[in-house]
Amino acid sequence: xxxxxxxxLTVGQLSAGYGETDILHALxxxxxxxxxxxxxxxxxxxxxxxLRTMSRLLAPRQxxxxxxxxxxxxxxxxxxxxxxxLLPQSxxxxxxxxxxxxxxxxxxxHRTIFSRWSRDDEAAVQSALGATRVTDLAERAVDELSxxxxxxxWIAMALAQQTDILLxxxxxxxxxxxxxxEVLDLLIDLNRARGTTIIMVxxxxxxxxxxxxxxxxxxxxxxxxxxxxxQVLTEDTVSAVFGLRSRILTDPTSGxxxxxxxxxxxxxxxxxxxx
Amino acid sequence: xxxxxxxxxxxxADRDRRLARQRLTVAILGLLVCLLFGLTxxxxxxxxxxxxxxxxxxxxxxxxxSFLVGTLRLPRAVMLLLAGFCFGMGGVVFQIMLRNPLASxxxxxxxxxxxxxxxxxxxxxxxxxxxxxxxxxIAGLGVALLVYVLAARNGVAGTRLILVGIGxxxxxxxxxxxxxxxxxxxxxxxxxxxxxxxxxxxxIEDAPPLVLALAxxxxxxxxxxxxxxxxxxxxxxxxxxxxxLARSRIAIVVAxxxxxxxxxxxxxxxxxxxxxxxxxxxxLIGSGTSLLLPAALIxxxxxxxxxxxxxxxxxxxxxxxxxxxxxxxxxxxxxxxVRINRSGRSL
Numbered sequence: 001x002x003x004x005x006x007x008x009l010t011v012g013q014l015s016a017g018y019g020e021t022d023i024l025h026a027l028x029x030x031x032x033x034x035x036x037x038x039x040x041x042x043x044x045x046x047x048x049x050x051l052r053t054m055s056r057l058l059a060p061r062q063x064x065x066x067x068x069x070x071x072x073x074x075x076x077x078x079x080x081x082x083x084x085x086l087l088p089q090s091x092x093x094x095x096x097x098x099x100x101x102x103x104x105x106x107x108x109x110h111r112t113i114f115s116r117w118s119r120d121d122e123a124a125v126q127s128a129l130g131a132t133r134v135t136d137l138a139e140r141a142v143d144e145l146s147x148x149x150x151x152x153x154w155i156a157m158a159l160a161q162q163t164d165i166l167l168x169x170x171x172x173x174x175x176x177x178x179x180x181x182e183v184l185d186l187l188i189d190l191n192r193a194r195g196t197t198i199i200m201v202x203x204x205x206x207x208x209x210x211x212x213x214x215x216x217x218x219x220x221x222x223x224x225x226x227x228x229x230x231q232v233l234t235e236d237t238v239s240a241v242f243g244l245r246s247r248i249l250t251d252p253t254s255g256x257x258x259x260x261x262x263x264x265x266x267x268x269x270x271x272x273x274x275x
Numbered sequence: 276x277x278x279x280x281x282x283x284x285x286x287x288a289d290r291d292r293r294l295a296r297q298r299l300t301v302a303i304l305g306l307l308v309c310l311l312f313g314l315t316x317x318x319x320x321x322x323x324x325x326x327x328x329x330x331x332x333x334x335x336x337x338x339x340x341s342f343l344v345g346t347l348r349l350p351r352a353v354m355l356l357l358a359g360f361c362f363g364m365g366g367v368v369f370q371i372m373l374r375n376p377l378a379s380x381x382x383x384x385x386x387x388x389x390x391x392x393x394x395x396x397x398x399x400x401x402x403x404x405x406x407x408x409x410x411x412x413i414a415g416l417g418v419a420l421l422v423y424v425l426a427a428r429n430g431v432a433g434t435r436l437i438l439v440g441i442g443x444x445x446x447x448x449x450x451x452x453x454x455x456x457x458x459x460x461x462x463x464x465x466x467x468x469x470x471x472x473x474x475x476x477x478x479i480e481d482a483p484p485l486v487l488a489l490a491x492x493x494x495x496x497x498x499x500x501x502x503x504x505x506x507x508x509x510x511x512x513x514x515x516x517x518x519x520l521a522r523s524r525i526a527i528v529v530a531x532x533x534x535x536x537x538x539x540x541x542x543x544x545x546x547x548x549x550x551x552x553x554x555x556x557x558x559l560i561g562s563g564t565s566l567l568l569p570a571a572l573i574x575x576x577x578x579x580x581x582x583x584x585x586x587x588x589x590x591x592x593x594x595x596x597x598x599x600x601x602x603x604x605x606x607x608x609x610x611x612x613v614r615i616n617r618s619g620r621s622l
Contacts, residue, residue: 052511055514055515056514057511057514057515076519077514077517077518077519078517078518078519079517080517081515081516081517082517085515086511086512086514086515087515088509088511088512088515090509091508091509091511091512092374092507092508092509092512093508094374094507094508094562096557096561096562097507097562097563098293098561098562098563100290100563101562101563102508104563105504105505105508105516106516108501108505108516108517108518109516109517111501113497113498113501138289138290139289139290139293141562158515161516
């Protein structure tokens with residue numbers, strides 16, 4: 001549970017993609033350690049590709065992803081899995097698996113062929129179940145749970161892995177708004193309590209601006225702009241990244257910027273002429 | 276809402292009860308294997324008292340029992356036991372790794388590949404001995420590679436792999452049938468063995484390759500058992516948990532094919548044992564424990580019980596073990612196909 005704060009993850013001149021086509025083009029990014037970084041961008045801007053490359057699921061074509069100066073694609077995968085965790089967009093729960101058993105899988109990188117289940121393993125699992133408030137569900141089957149509960153269970157598994165860096169690919173997709181907030185609050189708890197560096201892709205710009213310390217906007221496989229949400233979420237950014245007219249207000253509940261999209265319809269006359 | 280001061284209960288009672296139940300289930304399966312093994316030795320067309328069987332096993336000469344038990348029943352029981360282990364464990368490994376109960380080696384062509392190779396070696400080239408097992412293993416790996424290559428397009432999708440496998444399997448099956456029917460010394464026993472699997476005429480000399488296969492490939496699987504469990508969560512999650520995907524998959528496939536093919540080279544492709552053992556084990560054991568050992572035990576139970584049924588319970592006719600297990604497996608196959616069609620899911 002001791003967080004070695006300050007594992008530094010950097011992306012240098014990264015090009016990657018599937019098949020023939022590159023989706024990322026010489027992308028540079030530095031992830032601030034111990035903070036929450038949120039990646040946003042339009043469809044096909046390379047968000048998921050970036051996350052997959054940063055978590056070594058996809059090999060770069062050019063450039064590299066460095067963890068403390070060492071290429072993650074050359075680090076043994078088990079060793080890497082003790083520092084860098086990932087929650088994929090649609091993980092698969094085997095039919096009938098119980099919550100407790102799923103969360104225990106998170107200890108995989110800490111175990112060897114012959115090692116028995118240790119006190120540390122047990123403590124990590126219990127703490128992960130507690131932190132995500134699924135202790136009471138431990139003996140339930142994962143397939144019976146609601147979407148929000150299931151996502152908390154998957155996060156619990158990633159927590160049991162006890163990595164200092166955690167990547168999440170759209171952790172709030174398919175969740176009701178209350179569960180979206182619940183999951184994002186949980187990630188803030190985790191960041192504050194353990195100093196875990198969190199990097200996630202989010203679809204919702206307003207939630208991204210509210211929960212990010214560091215907001216990264218991608219466009220066409222490059223970082224369009226990155227920084228504090230106040231500097232990143234501007235009408236210009238929304239226009240350049242999404243091709244959308246918008247107004248930016250200050251969210252009265254969080255003090256963070258908040259984007260109101262402007263379409264062709266349902267616009268009041270006095271606003272319609274702006275920008 | 277902090278994560279620090281949570282009480283840590285190292286042994287939640289519910290979990291303990293569940294694990295105890297799982298251990299008990301495995302113990303009962305083990306006991307059943309022993310009972311069926313004993314039954315095969317003791318009771319055939321005539322009854323041999325267990326005391327006489329024990330004396331034969333200890334190497335003493337017992338009038339009347341030595342031949343019956345030592346030459347006829349013991350090799351049969353040993354081959355069924357070993358082949359059952361191999362088919363059960365090898366089968367569940369494929370089903371787990373490909374996350375689909377239909378992806379068992381007897382459906383996707385690996386067993387038929389090994390069988391066709393063995394028939395070719397034995398009947399066309401008149402070769403016997405370890406070389407048959409070795410070639411069967413190589414053929415099994417070759418079929419696995421062929422099915423993989425034919426099914427791979429932007430990644431291997433489960434359903435495509437299974438359909439390709441069924442096609443390859445049918446092709447290999449017809450090769451086996453062709454070799455058998457054009458063989459000069461046509462013999463029904465032999466044909467049945469290579470088409471559905473049989474232990475008629477089993478010899479104790481056939482046991483060592485199977486023991487070796489279980490030791491080597493079983494050992495390899497033992498080192499991969501946790502990776503295999505992690506692979507059930509999908510490739511992405513498994514990689515995130517530190518499973519070296521390519522290396523792990525190769526080791527698992529080689530081990531599983533090695534077991535299946537070695538067993539096939541001796542007993543023929545005993546129908547559906549691979550296919551049935553995993554799902555039965557999963558039903559009985561439930562979540563959280565490796566299915567390798569339970570599936571192996573169930574494989575042995577199916578083989579021993581299937582053979583005993585075919586030999587003595589359906590008199591006056593006698594059927595080879597593969598006919599019985601085939602009759603058991605076919606309805607389950609239909610059920611799975613209907614269920615998949617209805618739900619549109621793969622597992």
